[in-house]
Amino acid sequence: MSNEVLVDADWAVAHLADPKVVFVEVDEDTAAYDTNHIAGAIKFNWRTDLQDGTRRDFVSKAGFEALLSKNGIANDDTVVLYGGNNNWFAAYAFWYFKLYGHQDVRLLDGGRKKWELDGRELVAEVPARAATTYVATEQDRTLRAFRDDVLKAIGTQNLVDVRSPDEYAGRLLAPAHLPQEASQVGGHIPTAANIPWSKAANEDGTFKSIDELKALYTGAGVDLGKDTIAYCRIGERSAHTWFVLHELLGVKNVKNYDGSWTEYGSLVGVPVALGDEPGNA
Amino acid sequence: MSSCGAVVGGVSLDRVDVSTQAVIQGVVQKDGEPVKVGYVRLLDSGNEFTAEVPVSTAGEFRFFAAAGTWTVVALVPGGSARASVTAELGKIADIDVLVA
Numbered sequence: 209m210s211n212e213v214l215v216d217a218d219w220a221v222a223h224l225a226d227p228k229v230v231f232v233e234v235d236e237d238t239a240a241y242d243t244n245h246i247a248g249a250i251k252f253n254w255r256t257d258l259q260d261g262t263r264r265d266f267v268s269k270a271g272f273e274a275l276l277s278k279n280g281i282a283n284d285d286t287v288v289l290y291g292g293n294n295n296w297f298a299a300y301a302f303w304y305f306k307l308y309g310h311q312d313v314r315l316l317d318g319g320r321k322k323w324e325l326d327g328r329e330l331v332a333e334v335p336a337r338a339a340t341t342y343v344a345t346e347q348d349r350t351l352r353a354f355r356d357d358v359l360k361a362i363g364t365q366n367l368v369d370v371r372s373p374d375e376y377a378g379r380l381l382a383p384a385h386l387p388q389e390a391s392q393v394g395g396h397i398p399t400a401a402n403i404p405w406s407k408a409a410n411e412d413g414t415f416k417s418i419d420e421l422k423a424l425y426t427g428a429g430v431d432l433g434k435d436t437i438a439y440c441r442i443g444e445r446s447a448h449t450w451f452v453l454h455e456l457l458g459v460k461n462v463k464n465y466d467g468s469w470t471e472y473g474s475l476v477g478v479p480v481a482l483g484d485e486p487g488n489a
Numbered sequence: 490m491s492s493c494g495a496v497v498g499g500v501s502l503d504r505v506d507v508s509t510q511a512v513i514q515g516v517v518q519k520d521g522e523p524v525k526v527g528y529v530r531l532l533d534s535g536n537e538f539t540a541e542v543p544v545s546t547a548g549e550f551r552f553f554a555a556a557g558t559w560t561v562v563a564l565v566p567g568g569s570a571r572a573s574v575t576a577e578l579g580k581i582a583d584i585d586v587l588v589a
Contacts, residue, residue: 236494240543255492292543293494321543324526327566372539374555384531384540384552385495387505406538411530411564442493 213302213455214415215288216317217328223288224248230281230337233320234258234301235291240320244330246290250279250337254297254444258304266466272308273342280337283311290316290323293444294413296405300447302455303464307352309345315451318414325412351454353437353463355471358397359478363489366436367400368425370449371469375441376402378482382441392473395480397439398487403428405445408452421452432459439465439472495542499551502581511576514551515584517563523548524588527565534558563588 215223223229224247231249233241241251252258257275258267267275281287287310291298298315305313316323323330353361361367374380378394396402407424408416415421425432436453438446443466450464465472472478481487499514513531517524529550531540534557542550550561554576562571563586574584 236492239497254494294541297494321528321564325528325564325566372533373535373537374533374539379555380539382553383493383495384554385499385542386493386540387500387510387553388555389509404537411562411569440493444493 213314213451214317215314217323217326220246220288220316221328223286226286228284229286229288231288231290231316232279232301233291234289234298235293235320236297240292244332246323247329247331247333248335249290250335252279252301254300258301264471266304269308269344269346272304273344276342276344277340280340281342282340283342286312286314288314288316290319292320294321294406294409294448295319296444296448299451300444303351303447303450307347309348318412321413350461351450351463353439353465355465355467355475357463358437358439358465358467358472361435361437362397362479363399366430366434367397368430368436368438368446368449369396369400369402370405370438370440370446371396371402372404372406373402373484375469376400377484390473392470393480395473395482396469396487397472398479398481399489400439400481400486401428401430402484402486403430403449405440405448408449415452415456418456421457425453425457432457435461435463437463437465439468441469442466443468495540497543498545498547498549499542500553502551505553507581508579511554511556511578512551512581513554513559513561513574513576513584514549514581515561515586516548517544517550517565517570517586517588518548519565519568519588524563524565527563529586530562530564532560532562536560561586
């Protein structure tokens with residue numbers, strides 16, 4: 209589907225030569241981009257471009273302005289984000305763009321995976337864009353949850369843990385494409401519902417239909433009239449769910465907890481639930 | 490900070506203590522040859538998504554699961570295939586996935 213925040217491959221192909229539409233491949237590292245990418249796309253490395261680098265935080269307002277200016281993105285450009293990992297890091301970047309007030313940012317449905325599986329063209333040529341002077345707004349804190357917000361939400365707001373069932377239950381400490389070792393304990397935040405991010409996506413990485421998405425959350429007992437905080441392990445899979453709830457379904461008061469389990473599972477003295485049930489407040 | 494992104498082909502075992510892991514790995518093949526482009530998903534015993542990696546240029550993939558029965562699903566341009574595999578702690582379960 210294509211709408212104001214989600215575009216499909218045909219829309220992308222029709223806008224590849226549009227100078228006011230900037231395609232950005234975003235991933236945790238840019239090895240795939242460096243091999244090939246959608247024609248005209250620039251790259252953002254989530255780790256080196258979008259993180260603070262010293263503190264555990266993401267790029268500051270000044271850093272975001274410098275990054276976009278250097279890469280030739282103007283305030284009135286349409287930015288289309290896509291990437292590997294089922295668009296996790298592209299969704300994470302989308303959330304940053306919204307936090308810093310960019311007006312027109314969209315995701316390419318299915319990301320790099322669908323593009324590759326469909327056999328669409330990828331090129332090695334890296335584009336050159338003239339630098340701009342990008343001005344960001346102050347961070348919109350209504351979209352971001354911190355640990356104290358999460359502790360207050362236990363038993364009162366919707367907490368949505370979007371990790372796999374085995375991570376939620378504490379049987380796995382990390383996504384299973386990574387070795388199972390972590391400094392944080394296993395388990396989940398008490399009262400959190402487990403609605404894996406993957407249930408919102410088809411096998412090819414595209415989002416499910418709006419009706420299917422609504423049914424997914426309401427069927428799992430999420431009261432969409434209440435405030436919601438989504439989390440995962442580092443906040444990227446939950447950015448995917450934040451995108452579904454806030455951007456596709458238009459649910460108000462949805463926050464992404466980017467501290468996520470990496471922070472919560474390391475806190476001293478907070479409640480933790482083990483097993484497949486949400487647990488009590 | 491701990492990362493969550495998938496490594497092409499899966500994380501190398503070079504620095505991993507396999508005795509603490511339940512490794513599932515293999516090669517995706519089509520027409521008798523390893524595929525160069527594709528993705529492999531790991532589903533749990535309830536068929537729920539648990540992880541996904543892009544294959545290496547030699548068609549390889551690797552996961553670090555828990556003991557139990559899992560399903561691997563290969564997605565390649567123009568096809569897909571699935572296979573069941575049992576993982577055990579301290580062991581490497583090799584499973585090749587053949588796409589028709």
